[in-house]
Amino acid sequence: MTKIVAVTNCPAGIAHTYMVAEAIEEKAKSLGYEVHVETQGASGVENKLTSEQIAQADYVILAIGKGLTDHDKERFNQKKVVELPVSEALKHIDTLFDDLEGNSHILSASKVKLGSDQEKVTEGVMSYLMAGVSAALPFVIGGGLLIAIGSLMVQFGMPNTPLGKGTSPSIAWIITNIGNLGFQFMIPIMGAYIAYAISDKPAFAPAFLVTYLANDNQLLGTESGAGFLGAIVIGLSIGYFVKYFKKLKLGKNFQSVLGYMIIPFVTLLVFGLLTYFLIGPAMAWLMSVMLSFLQNIPTSMKIVGGFIVGAMLAFDMGGPINKTAWFFSFSLLSSHVFNWYGIVGVVTLLPPMAAAISTWIKPAIFSKQERAASWSAFLVGMTVATEPAIPYALAAPLPMITANTLAGGITGALTIFLNVERTAPGIGIFDPLLGLESPWYWFYLCVAVGLALNVLFIITFKSYWLKKQAAKEEKTA
């Protein structure tokens, strides 16, 4: 037998709550369904649904006139939910039950829990970003460790032969490239899961593909992909776009194909073209402006320049701003100027290592998954890549990016002041041992100071930010 649970409420809590409750009960009974309706009226909650009733229900109907708190919604996580305004429920009561399957969606309230003394984040932009974080972490952990193994093999003298005509690639090259896939797909998977958290399956494919496009410099013809900030922007835009798209009424014949044909097709076309013709060129323009800005920093203002380059490197970790600063520093190597590249050697170590250290010092401000990923982030971060810091930044963009950028800037200024030089890319923190970065004592001093500042900033800013978020949630609840 089909089992239904429902919740009704309305602005005044006097009339419609009960009219609709009664209407749903009558209709369901006439169809032979088992039904339980919780009314949230002026006299409080009546017939409160038990967790058993909810667990057994095939469908949940939420006929809502004054919203439902996040906490309240969480009860229906992963259930098939039909959500509609209470007046619509009254109007369409005769047809409401015709296609419960087609009109329902799987409700996904985020279950990501922060540390023991933290309330979980349940709704709103933060929960969408957290969905992206949990999807992306395995990519960056797996991929990062493979890259680290590959790089170490090469540094210890194994051949790094790429795939080419007539040559078979070396094992180090193969491992590194499999690892690279993790970094490459981490960004689109973030975009896809952010959108998925907002508006479910129809948003997944277009968000994945469009974020991939935005992050692929070759497809876009730019120097850099849009990075994780691009994934946030695209994931959120497509998520909300599809959310409203889904409300489109196309009549019986087309309604059933709306979710898996029309929405993915139209969304991909629209956002794909927008990304190609707007985001791509905008990024290219931004990068050229920033590059000429960096190139015009007078030599007398070296320390200010060091701050700017350091801040830019730490800002978006692989995105256009980071890439511009990197490109600026790297291109100076050919003119035998090594101190700007020295900043790259120091600052790109900081965000992932600092994030990892912060999870050890203050685990309560990180999710379980973030804490579990910390060792991998630390190891990969100190050897080959900044990418492991991205999920941590995504989980709390404002405080994490601020902390990283500020620490990166100060460390950049210090590094250029002490004239640390780097001649070629190596394996991160071991560069001085390989003779790639010198003098070694100033290098390690800069890394130590940078880490200390970065960890301090992360803990301070994120704790403050979480407190504010919690206060905000309490207010709206």
Place this chain on the structure above:
Amino acid sequence: MNIFETSHINMNLAGSSQKEIMSSLADLAFDINVINDKSELIKDYLEREEESTTGFGNGVAIPHARSNNIKSATILFGRSSSDIEWDSLDGKPVNTFISLLVPDDQADEHLKLLAKLSRKLVHKDFVEILKTGSEAEVFEAINNIVNN
């Protein structure tokens, strides 16, 4: 005072627009001494309509308000001689009105009565009496729900 009495019925509400009907209902409420201020009630009615229409179809509307302008929980009943445009769910004009008035700090038992009445409004036989029954029949139908 009872939540519903014969004096709460006006089978001939004056007015030809939504606002005029609300004004007549406010007159009725004022006459039976359950509100402090007429214009306040009209404002509350209108605000509720803004949220979504209370015309739930079939020619019946349930303008209602919850405010500290209201002294005690009350049900008003009225019919108008002309059909009134009410932006109803089924698009049809209305001529039968059942108005629920609730003070802000209403005790539970009265809210339960109104809830019971509201539930009845989705039953066709009950609505039929409201629409076509005599004054005595209407009184009996509503009274059976709330005063028993």
